Amino acid sequence: MGILQNLLFTICIALRCVTSAVGVIHVTGYVGREVNVSCSYDEGYESYEKYLCKNDCGDSDVLVTTSESRKNKYRINDDKTARIFTTTISDLHSEDAGKYWCGVTRTGKDIYTEVELKLAQDSCCDTVTKIESYEGFSESIVCPYESRYQNNPKYICRGNRPSTCLQQALITSDNKQNGRFRLDDDKLLGTFTVNISSLTKNDSGSYLCGVKRNSELDVFSAVELKVKEWCCVKSTKVTGTAGHPLTLQCPYPSQNQNNRKFLCKGDHRNSCRDMAMIESRLTLRDDIYSNSFSVTITKIQADDAGTYWCGSDSQWRVGNHVKIQLSVVSPQHTSTVPSTMEIPGKTTTHNKTTTQNRPNKDAGQYVVYAVPAVLLLLICALVVTVYQCKHQKVKDGKAVMNRNAENEEGLEEVTAGAENNIYGNEEVVRYKQQSACNNYDDAGEDEPDYENFTTSEEVYCNENFHRR
Incomplete structure (x- = not known):
């Protein structure tokens, strides 16, 4: 029997497996965040060294001590007045979950308190309540909770990170009114309601309703609020x-x-x-x-x-x-003013109605398109006249040549006989003068036709010849 007791004592010393009477301390943290592990100790141990260790708590398992208050991602603080030392573990990862020991160094057996650390993801939640409202309106967010949390503090925050929700709370049950936010707790129904007045689009987003728990993670429910622009029919x-x-x-x-x-x-x-x-x-x-x-x-x-x-x-x-x-x-006034449009060979005056505050573009367009049309008509008329004149000249020329041939002998006799008889045949002379003069007027256009004219035809166009 003595041998068995000695064996157990040796094992306990090796493993330092003395457990505090307070039982196991349960701590829960969020991945990526930090967690505090707080352990109390009895009076008289204020000056003793404290530490946090893991697993079997051998020398290599000691994470941090009050003699070296900061080591890696661990730091420790001893509140000797409250007789509580607190170890903070930052940048939590999944492998940080498990069993820890709070230790107090003393001669012989150290004092240990077991700690169970659990980790959860820093997000919430699987179910989200969606609410829609409008700018300028008030909206109520209803947050249910279990009856066992009737007396626990309640709060609401923006976002979906449970780890920082309480620190960033918009309002808590300890302060029921905060600006546009009001919190009312109905313990009989097991709900607390947060009313937001004078909504704006900036109020749109995620919210978490939280119920604070001491030894475990707080309980949350998620709400998604969408504030739309107020519209009309x-x-x-x-x-x-x-x-x-x-x-x-x-x-x-x-x-x-x-x-x-x-x-x-x-x-x-x-x-x-x-x-x-x-x-x-x-x-x-x-x-x-x-x-x-x-x-x-x-x-x-x-x-x-x-x-x-x-x-x-x-x-x-x-x-x-x-x-x-x-x-x-402004009203538009109208007035009638005379306007004049000039066309080659013709001036036309008419009344034109104009509207104030607006330029009249019709007159400009009329001049641009009307004047070329009139010119085109004049050109066509001129071409027709020229054509008719030229056609008449050709006919007259042929007639004159025929008459010249018939009366050539008669004309020679008149010219040789006497000056007074030159105009004896007045009708013939006038006709030949007119034909000859017309031919000379257009000599530039029909010069080949006039090369065959006789000297007698030229005589009748020369006034000096008649004077002699």
């Missing part, structure tokens, strides 16, 4: 003329027939002004049979331009409104 653009009346048409859902209808002005519905309350130029008429109302503005002004909202729901629920973008233009 339809959006339309309208243009009005300054000084003229304008009517705006505003449809609404049938369930809003008995609601108050209104028209407000402003770039955003949250800050628009009810025009019916401040503007006497507006007349609103409701037509319940067509589920629409109209707003008439008696005289549009330049400063009436802007964004308007037709409303039939004071709560501004989506789909109950119409957005109108109104533009105002």
Whole structure:
């Protein structure tokens, strides 16, 4: 029996397998993050060396000691007042999971406390609740929990990293109101609700609802919030003329027939002004049979331009409104002014109606295309005239040549007889003069024809000859 006891004592000394009366300390950490292992000790051991070891806790298994407070990714701190020393393990990996020992060095047997370290992935969760809302609205995120956590602290944070959620909490159950966030815990239903007011698009994203636990990882549920732009039944653009009346048409859902209808002005519905309350130029008429109302503005002004909202729901629920973008233009005046267009050989004056603030391009286009047409007509007329003249010349030339042949002897007798008889045959002489002169006028064009003319034909075109 004594031999067996001695053997067991030797084994225990070799393995340092003395366990603290507090039992096993369970610690859970997240991969990639850090974890704190805290161990208490009894009074009187404040000045003793403390350490953290692993496996069999031999000399090579000691990870860090208070004599050397930082080693590799381990660091240790001894709070002698609270009699708790804490070891921090950073940059956790899966192989860091397992059994550890908190040790207090003393003469003889060291004091040990067993630690069980578990690791989990720093993400959440397999199930995600999706919520959609709109800009300017309020939205409630409902977070369920088990009844055994009724008295545990609750909180909510952005993102999906459980390891830092509590440190970055937007609001906790210890402080129920924080800006736009409010937390209410219903312990009977086993849910806590976080209300977010005045939503913006920046509020879109992932959220974690957390329940704090002391010895284990906190419990989380995941929510995905999507904040969409608030929209209306339809959006339309309208243009009005300054000084003229304008009517705006505003449809609404049938369930809003008995609601108050209104028209407000402003770039955003949250800050628009009810025009019916401040503007006497507006007349609103409701037509319940067509589920629409109209707003008439008696005289549009330049400063009436802007964004308007037709409303039939004071709560501004989506789909109950119409957005109108109104533009105002100046009226266009017309006047009649004379305009003159010159054409070669002809000047035409007519009345032209012009519109102010807009150049008249029609007149320029008319001149560009009308003048070439008139010139073309003149050229055609000139060509026809020339052709007819030339054709007549050919016929006249032939007639003259025939008559010259017939009267050649008679003419010679008249010329040799006496000067007074030169004009005896007045009809023949005039005819030959006209033919000869016409031929000389166009001599440049028909020179070959005139080479055969006789001297007698030239005589009748020369006034000096008659004077002699």
